[in-house]
Amino acid sequence: MESPLVTWYPEGVAAWAAVAPQEGAVLMHSLRGFIDAGRAGALVAQHILEEAEPVRVASFDIDQLLDYRSRRPEMTFSVNEWTAYDEPHLDLDLVTDAEATPFLLLHGFEPDVRWEGYVRAVRQITERLGVELVLGAYGIPMAAPHTRPLTATVHGTSQDLLPDAPSLFGTVTVPASAQNVMEYRFGQWGLAAINVAVHVPHYLAQSPYPQAAQKAMEVLEDISGLALSTDALDDEAARAQEEITRQATESQEVQALVTQLEEQYDAYLDQREGAIGLDGPLPSAEELGAEFERFLQQQRGDTPPGA
Known part of the structure; x- marks a missing residue:
């Protein structure tokens, strides 16, 4: 029995059936929720949609999944009328990479409710469309400076699927997300799912x-074999870098923070070189949990940025 949460588009289903890879079909997902520091995952989805010519395959009934009271979409009022509405959606599109290889992209608003029903629906989608690998990307806040190389944590349902890299984390408890619950359930079901968390x-x-989105796509490329060119983000990344440099130059407080993080980063490399390679410093589980909670508080409006 198919999920009542999903509406299928016959033309899109037929289009996918005509081009779907015989093996190794990929479904990538990026959801707009509160766990996406730097909008890393959102920028990945935006970039893919702009570069491809998406064909709608299916849509979720977002009205059943969104709590409008806790996460109100924005509207624009101009003079004496409403002129725009950031309409909630959760859609599955057929897209292609830079070499015209087809894959599926699930994008839109992260469900607030009915997570288990949503996850089961995604499983049904993968089974119906012959998907063998589910990939996701998002950003997490880390105590690391922007002047050092970006790093990422790759986690998934099977060690065989993950890059051959030493573990950088111990054990940490953080609030759940629909994206990570889906990975957890897929692991229980013996299905392949991987997420890339950019630091x-x-x-x-x-x-x-944008630099975080570029890093995410580089890792996703390595895992999936898709050609996810990041060239179109170069200008945005350059502008972001210029703005960061400007603000750092104008603020002694920012300069002091960056210098402190650089010293911690370099000290970490000196201590760990040869043990785990040069993948950058990570805080302890306690520090990560504290920083993550601070990020979520800012997203909810409990704490002002910079507090």
Whole structure:
């Protein structure tokens, strides 16, 4: 029995059936929720949609999944009328990479409710469309400077699917997301799911950070074999870098913060070189949990940025 949460588009289903890879079909997902520092995942989805010519395959009934009271979409009022509405959606599109290889992209608003029903529906989608690998990307705030190489944590349902890299984390408890619950359930079902968490400097977590999206796509490319060109983000990344440099130059407080993080980063490399390679510093589980909670508080409006 198919999920009542999903509406299928016959033309899109037929289009996918005509071009779907015989093996290794990929479904990538990026949801607009509160766990996406630097809008890393959102920028990945936006970039893919702009570069491809998406064909709608299916849509979720977002009205059943969104709590409008806790996450109100924005509207624009001009003079004496409403002129725009950031209409909630959760859609599955057929897209292609830079080499015309087809894959599926699930994008839109993260469900607030009925997570289990949503996850089961995604499983049904993968089974119906022959998807063998589900991929996701998002950003997490980290105590790391923007002047050092971006790093990422790759986690998934099977160690065999993950890059051959030493573990950088111990054990940490953080609030759940629909994206990570889906990975957890897929693991229980023996299905392949991988997520890429880009480490975004915590002082940049509230603003779009194209560099994080570029890092995410580089890792997703390595995992999936898709050709996800990031060239179109170069100009945005350059502008972001210029703005960060300007603000750092004008603020002694920002300069001091970056210098402190650089010293911690370099000290970490000196201590760990040869043990885990040069993948950048990570805070302890306690520090990560504290920074993550601070990020979520800012997203909810409990704490002002920079507090």
